[in-house]
Amino acid sequence: MSGTGATRVWRKSGEATTRVHLGHGLSVGGGDFVVVAGPCAIESAEQLEKTSGAVKQAGAHALRGGAFKPRTSPYSFQGMGEPGLKLLAEQGSKLRLPVVSEILDAAQLPLMLDYVDVLQIGARNMQNFTLLRAVAKAGRPVLLKRGFGATLDEWLLAAEYLLDGGNDDVILCERGVRTFDTTLRNTLDLAGMAWVKEKSRLPVLVDPSHSTGVQSLVTPMALAAAAAGADGLLVEVHVNPAEALCDGRQALTPALFGGLMSALQGVLGATGRKLAHAEPLHAVGGTR
């Protein structure tokens, strides 16, 4: 990448991973493992409230939920829009969890800034350079997903747009790439994630849900990501996957998510790491 002149994404010799503060005392990149969980799409107050409570109780560190969904077909459910964002912000505030949601267009920026702690840029927009430049100036942490057709260099150069634009709070997220094998939704590139961890100073999350598209593979891939050195996860959880309006086939139930959180502790411990601190549910006024 010397030919392109990229300079800001690289890890200098001995340099620590950049620590990105998300709010509510949570940071990513400081060594402890962070789990961002929630539904693919915010569907209703009830669905979000139940799912949020469940992931909080299981120990999740941040809450995710899409209000604007980039759908392949114009006739698929496109998300709740601002009312969804409002519900998400309420749950984040109530449960003291930073919230993450996807921004699709620079024009949505003022709206998004009213509700979310972390701006997610999705795989389809990884090279939407206008969006990258606008978000760079927003002064809010960014979660930059890898495009499913993007090389590792292109992903890092997309991050360079954010860093060059003045925003150093960038978290990368590997979510699988497209290959000739379509048995699974995408091919999760954990070695690519490990390579980026080695070369770049930016923290990297792994999304085992979108990458595989299969519920039963989410936990094995989440544990593999932890063992391979990822800084955390982005996981889909739904109180009732069978009725999800979006990607239900890959969502964990709250029970499965609880099992994952327990298993993560073991694998992280074996490699000298631990889950980030999570305030218990009762401390924020919740009950079992």
Add this chain to the structure above:
Amino acid sequence: MSGTGATRVWRKSGEATTRVHLGHGLSVGGGDFVVVAGPCAIESAEQLEKTSGAVKQAGAHALRGGAFKPRTSPYSFQGMGEPGLKLLAEQGSKLRLPVVSEILDAAQLPLMLDYVDVLQIGARNMQNFTLLRAVAKAGRPVLLKRGFGATLDEWLLAAEYLLDGGNDDVILCERGVRTFDTTLRNTLDLAGMAWVKEKSRLPVLVDPSHSTGVQSLVTPMALAAAAAGADGLLVEVHVNPAEALCDGRQALTPALFGGLMSALQGVLGATGRKLAHAEPLHAVGGTR
């Protein structure tokens, strides 16, 4: 695609290809072959004027040129912006050629509508659904390039966003996909183009320049596209490829472009087709 409910992109039994009018009397999809040519990026008044005159003289039907360039690195040349658009519009007007240029963001729409006849949506933005929806309402023909990581169905569903949004003047453009083989820039998918021609009523152009990235392969692939039934081409021409600020390695010189136009006549004739009518240069006040 029945599962997704797409209905507008398909070719009904016996239905003719949709004819899209670009301005200056030119249409795509009516059977005659259309060649859109020009530089990858507009670099200066002189570069554009010389290139435009040369492609007009050789028989090009429309003029292309990028003013806003989506570049992988933030440190690469990003295009001239509005001054470039103005130069392009001037050449189009002077030479009576419709002009095509890429729009990167919905916010650029008012500006673009002031200058261009056809709005190009680039490969990286094929699934920028906000942009698709905005462009759908602009009442201007759209050239929708295939994403380099997009399946044929996803490409057609992106077009469906435009059709569903009220814009029927959609031209598709195949420009190569990514594969494990990186000898050439991308892998031109001519069979995919032929499949789309069979299934969809929309006209399809082929871009032999970006897909191969190699000057010497542009003419063979352009002739192959004509033989395989494409509705036209999108070709890069530069008066001095060695000094191009963007993608010079793949640009044709005016002389090579002239040779291509002659060769096209033969191949089209052999398959019962012909080049679209092009007003000669002297008719618009130009000279040899």
Add this chain to the structure above:
Amino acid sequence: MSGTGATRVWRKSGEATTRVHLGHGLSVGGGDFVVVAGPCAIESAEQLEKTSGAVKQAGAHALRGGAFKPRTSPYSFQGMGEPGLKLLAEQGSKLRLPVVSEILDAAQLPLMLDYVDVLQIGARNMQNFTLLRAVAKAGRPVLLKRGFGATLDEWLLAAEYLLDGGNDDVILCERGVRTFDTTLRNTLDLAGMAWVKEKSRLPVLVDPSHSTGVQSLVTPMALAAAAAGADGLLVEVHVNPAEALCDGRQALTPALFGGLMSALQGVLGATGRKLAHAEPLHAVGGTR
């Protein structure tokens, strides 16, 4: 490829394409376009005889037919074996057409040499180096298909095994590569073919049947291959595609094949080339 020391596959400056003689006066690589046609698999005396007569009548230059079929599943039809080869040789002799058939293993070499004029090495065996070395010593022309997961360099280095082993009579055949898009069977890489034509002195055929897997795309891709400079085609024809034991979905009927041969004449003529000379059917004792 200098790092690998390959020297024999390259086209030296000004060097002509290597002319490979197949028998019955036919050669590939001398400029004229050669069409090798026949069924995917030899199924019976009647099927082969009818198909052979039909392709000969339409002007095919050589006859193809598989007797040993490399099938993904052990439970699919695996070919007729030696009785099939015998039928093929009889038709070749009767119609004065060189015959091409696939060899799967070095141990089959003595058997194959009794019956076939050209040894085909299939896509799955392109890097079966033991087979390449054995075939190199057999003194018989070889048709080397590109592996569906092989880069252009790897394909040329597989040919280098043949050339280095003492066999200069090598014909390459592009048959599509695997990509993330599985709408069609594979993605035909015509630009890769054109690149190989430029860099290597070996003649290159194109297989529009296996690459697309769709009957209606065979003719457009065959014409595209001719326009792009291929030395010829490998095409599947079956007297009754609906009843074919192997790959019937992509086979041309004799009538469609006749139409293709006519159309090829036009496209080749437009680029200053022509079909290789084919002795008419009546000259070999056949009748209409």
Add this chain to the structure above:
Amino acid sequence: MSGTGATRVWRKSGEATTRVHLGHGLSVGGGDFVVVAGPCAIESAEQLEKTSGAVKQAGAHALRGGAFKPRTSPYSFQGMGEPGLKLLAEQGSKLRLPVVSEILDAAQLPLMLDYVDVLQIGARNMQNFTLLRAVAKAGRPVLLKRGFGATLDEWLLAAEYLLDGGNDDVILCERGVRTFDTTLRNTLDLAGMAWVKEKSRLPVLVDPSHSTGVQSLVTPMALAAAAAGADGLLVEVHVNPAEALCDGRQALTPALFGGLMSALQGVLGATGRKLAHAEPLHAVGGTR
């Protein structure tokens, strides 16, 4: 796969993973994790002896080493042949480790059976059906690597050739697939491995060396494989990677391999598993 009639590779409801006995009391598939280690290629008595002793001391369960190397170029080192096999068998016998080596062709079978405990079928030969059929009848365990261009279904159908041919002692090995991203050698498909573990009763190893091609990524990917449920590893170790004749860039030093074995214990323990029992070096007459 019901369409293909495959029946033998699947895991029936509640069925345990098939346990494959390799010799010297070692089995794969019984739950404990097995590590097969050694050099990519056997280069000399000294290199093999030092490497074998080192991997044995670190706790490896079986020894790997190639005597016949399938190389992309005919001019690359092709392996020591039979003298190499003899050295391997001697080390296996001395250290009481089953030995694994690659067979390239059915004709090599009698020779291979004299020296090796497990016949490896390499990625390039995964669909060499003649070889699969011959090996099926040999009555010796088989390690079947996934082709770098093979889908999961095709890999399982290749195994079905072995099972259908009468050999039930089949171990699968995931070693990465080809994608558009060539930063690393291949893209390790751990989710594909986990999917195969779920669907098939056959044990699956992971090769973190060939898949990544980068020494520093071998340990993270090995730990990820263990966390994701693989039955074991195939790892390259070389006493002096810088001087390796083949793939030195990806080989672990003995010291790094020792570190990997320690780390594996932790990760396996965290998921309720453990390394298979390995007789200590001194028990076989070796010294520290």
